[in-house]
Amino acid sequence: MELTLSVACPCGLGIYESCCQPLHQGKRIAQTAEQLMRSRYSAFAKQEINYIQQTTALGQQRFLDMAAIAEWSRTNQWLKLEIVQTNEKLDKCHAMVEFKAHFHDGTQAQIHHEASHFVKVKGCWYFLDLTTDQQFTMKQACICGSGKKFKLCCAQFL
Numbered sequence: 001m002e003l004t005l006s007v008a009c010p011c012g013l014g015i016y017e018s019c020c021q022p023l024h025q026g027k028r029i030a031q032t033a034e035q036l037m038r039s040r041y042s043a044f045a046k047q048e049i050n051y052i053q054q055t056t057a058l059g060q061q062r063f064l065d066m067a068a069i070a071e072w073s074r075t076n077q078w079l080k081l082e083i084v085q086t087n088e089k090l091d092k093c094h095a096m097v098e099f100k101a102h103f104h105d106g107t108q109a110q111i112h113h114e115a116s117h118f119v120k121v122k123g124c125w126y127f128l129d130l131t132t133d134q135q136f137t138m139k140q141a142c143i144c145g146s147g148k149k150f151k152l153c154c155a156q157f158l
Contacts, residue, residue, distance in 0.1 A: 003110075008043035009042055010041060010042040010044075010046065010078055010079055010080075010081065011039065012041045012080060012081055013038060016042070020038065020039040020042035020046075021041070022082045023039040023051070024036075024039065024048045024051045026041055026103050027033055029123070029124055029125075030055075030090055030124075031043070032078065032086075032095070032151070033086065033087045033118035033120075033132075034083060034086055034095075034097050035048070035125075036055060036118060036125040036126075037081075037083070037099060037116060037127075038081060040055055040127060040158070041051060041065075041078070041081040041101055043055075043073075043128050044072070044073045044076075045073075045078035047070070047073045049066060049069055049073060052064075052069055052073075053069075054127070055127055056126060056127050057059065057079070057119060057126045057129065057143050057144045057145070058126065058143070058145040059134075059141075059142070059143030059144065059145060060128070060129050060132050060134060063129075063132035063133060063134040064129070064132060067137075073082050075106065076100075076103040076105055077103060077106075078101070078105040079104060079109070080102045081099060081100075081101055081102070082099060082100040082101075082102065082134060083097065083099050084098040084099060084100060084113075085094065085097075085098045086098070090157075091134050092118060093120045093121070093146070093153075094154070094157055095117070095118045095119075095120070095122075095125075096115055096117050097115070097116050097118065097120070098113075098114070098115040098116075099113070099114060099116070100112070100113045101114075102144050103108070116128070117154075117158070119144040119146070119153070119154055119157075121145050121146050121147075126144060128143075128144070128154055128157050128158055130158060136150055136155070137150070138150055138151035138155060141145055142154050
């Protein structure tokens with residue numbers, strides 16, 4: 001008989017193996033922007049760095065500093081996620097999740113407070129990352145892969 005230990009999910013909503021782990025493993029996709037936000041927090045806590053990259057807007061993925069993300073994930077103790085507010089309908093395909101990520105950086109407790117924006121493309125939610133060094137032009141194809149011009153899609157959220 002195999003004994004498995006139930007481990008709480010870092011996102012705070014359940015048991016990891018039935019909550020965020022199936023998303024991290026690609027067995028399920030996030031159904032809402034809040035679920036994606038929670039699974040991304042859990043990915044930082046569990047050092048599932050590829051998931052962080054895969055759930056960032058398609059046109060931004062290559063601009064991520066994956067080494068820095070991995071280091072930040074590894075060197076912090078992730079304490080809890082607090083969802084402040086969620087707006088799943090900013091428009092037809094955009095959402096916002098305001099959250100507080102509580103962590104300990106090895107010296108003291110920290111709180112990262114942010115209002116993040118998300119875009120849904122072809123049934124999948126993606127995070128719009130404000131921290132990349134990517135340069136945008138209003139007439140370029142949108143970074144999310146929607147096929148729309150940037151200025152008519154994600155520009156207002158970045």
